[in-house]
Amino acid sequence: MALLTPQDLEGLTKQLECNNNTIKKATGMDIADICKQIYGTTLDGEKVGIVPITSGNGIITNFSSSLLTITEYFGLDGAITEHPDVTGYYEAVSSDADIILMADDHIFIAHNMRNGKIATNHVCTGVVYAEIASRYKYADSKDILVIGLGRVGYAGAQHLVKRNFDVYAYDPDRETMEKARKELGIIPYDPEEEHKFSMVLEATPNPNTISEGMVAERCLISTPGIPCGLPEDIGERNEIDLVMEPLTIGVASMLYAVM
Ligand code: NAD
Ligand code: 2YJ
Ligand code: MG
Known part of the structure; x- marks a missing residue:
């Protein structure tokens, strides 16, 4: 499967705004409205722990920082753990993260520590x-x-x-x-x-x-x-x-x- 490259991630916020405008024009709703409709949920400032993962092809430059930008854009309280992998996971859970985001070369997950829900990027x-x-x-x-x-x-x-x-x-x-x-x-x-x-x-x-x-x-x-x-x-x-x-x-x- 194709991996994201640092180039794919450049200018993320600009692309996000631009796509949000297209989506609004084409559907009358923005990304957040569409997600609310699909899942019947809202976001409420949750704490998101982002854990860099070194396995396989390793860390992708800008991947974790992009996730941080995205979580903050949607009003959440994001933090990238200081260490990667298991140590980073321990750090995120110990610092009371509500949601953990992490990805290796095969799967990219969000795991809500409060309600046990887990979701994949694909x-x-x-x-x-x-x-x-x-x-x-x-x-x-x-x-x-x-x-x-x-x-x-x-x-x-x-x-x-x-x-x-x-x-x-x-x-x-x-x-x-x-x-x-x-x-x-x-x-x-x-x-x-x-x-x-x-x-x-x-x-x-x-x-x-x-x-x-x-x-x-x-x-x-x-x-x-x-x-x-x-x-x-x-x-x-x-x-x-x-x-x-x-x-x-x-x-x-x-x-x-x-x-
Ligand atoms: P996948 O390898 O599981 O599936 C790709 C499918 O496309 C295969 O079944 C293949 O047979 C089919 N295919 C290839 N050429 C085709 C053609 N000409 N016409 C019709 N079908 C064709 O990959 P995936 O995990 O489903 O990911 C698909 C794409 O989405 C990849 O480029 C991946 O990097 C990208 N992706 C983007 C985001 C995002 O946020 N933008 C997130 C996840 C994946
Ligand atoms: O933590 C890191 O920096 C890396 N381990 C991230 C790996 C990201 N994984 C991918 O890009 C895979 N293709 C699966 C996720 C698809 C995202 N669109
Ligand atoms: Mg996308």
């Missing part, structure tokens, strides 16, 4: 980007396209099926498609077919996954995928609202999920 990211796409003000029908059914996209597709949208999905992996059809009831989508969607969730690690035949003239593309799957020329030709950001929206979703 599920929370899929769910929140799906919810954003589904709230598009200018949607032309209940049809929504999910591109990529990995950890993030599958969770997003599942959320949309539960919310009673007509969920079309595409993943080049045949087994994944079969599983999503059987378990979730998604409608298999053939990228060669001409079916234009006004709501799209893209969750792949590849560029140029979106083609002209998939997108309506006016549409919302909600994508956590890094790099962006929307080819530049398509973005220029159509009236596209693009929500795309490497970390913040998913983390906001994790925080609301464990409240």
Whole structure:
């Protein structure tokens, strides 16, 4: 799986504000409102312990400091532990953190020490980007396209099926498609077919996954995928609202999920 790089994390707050404006314009709600709607929770100044983790590929420059920026942006009281790993975890729990955030190369979790709730970044990211796409003000029908059914996209597709949208999905992996059809009831989508969607969730690690035949003239593309799957020329030709950001929206979703 792709790891975040220091470059992905530059200018985080600016990107966050910019995406929040796009989301407001496209859905009438901001990120916090959308998270409140999904989980039925609110944040109330909780203390968040951020534990750097050295295993695998090790510390990512700016990862912990980005989490601190994000927690503070949402009005929480964040602190990065002085030590990483088990010592850092001990430090966070001993200093009475309400929520612990930590990630290795495979999983990124939020754990609420008060109520025991635990959430993963991949599920929370899929769910929140799906919810954003589904709230598009200018949607032309209940049809929504999910591109990529990995950890993030599958969770997003599942959320949309539960919310009673007509969920079309595409993943080049045949087994994944079969599983999503059987378990979730998604409608298999053939990228060669001409079916234009006004709501799209893209969750792949590849560029140029979106083609002209998939997108309506006016549409919302909600994508956590890094790099962006929307080819530049398509973005220029159509009236596209693009929500795309490497970390913040998913983390906001994790925080609301464990409240
Ligand atoms: P994953 O490897 O579990 O799944 C990716 C899926 O995309 C696979 O099933 C693959 O077959 C499919 N795919 C590849 N090319 C495709 C194409 N052309 N069309 C359709 N499907 C295609 O990865 P993941 O954990 O689900 O993550 C997906 C992306 O989201 C990655 O780029 C990851 O870095 C990113 N991500 C971003 C955030 C964020 O906050 N922005 C959070 C988590 C993950
Ligand atoms: O603590 C650190 O600095 C590192 N151990 C952080 C590792 C972050 N992990 C990832 O980026 C993984 N891809 C999983 C999380 C996806 C976040 N979008
Ligand atoms: Mg995000």
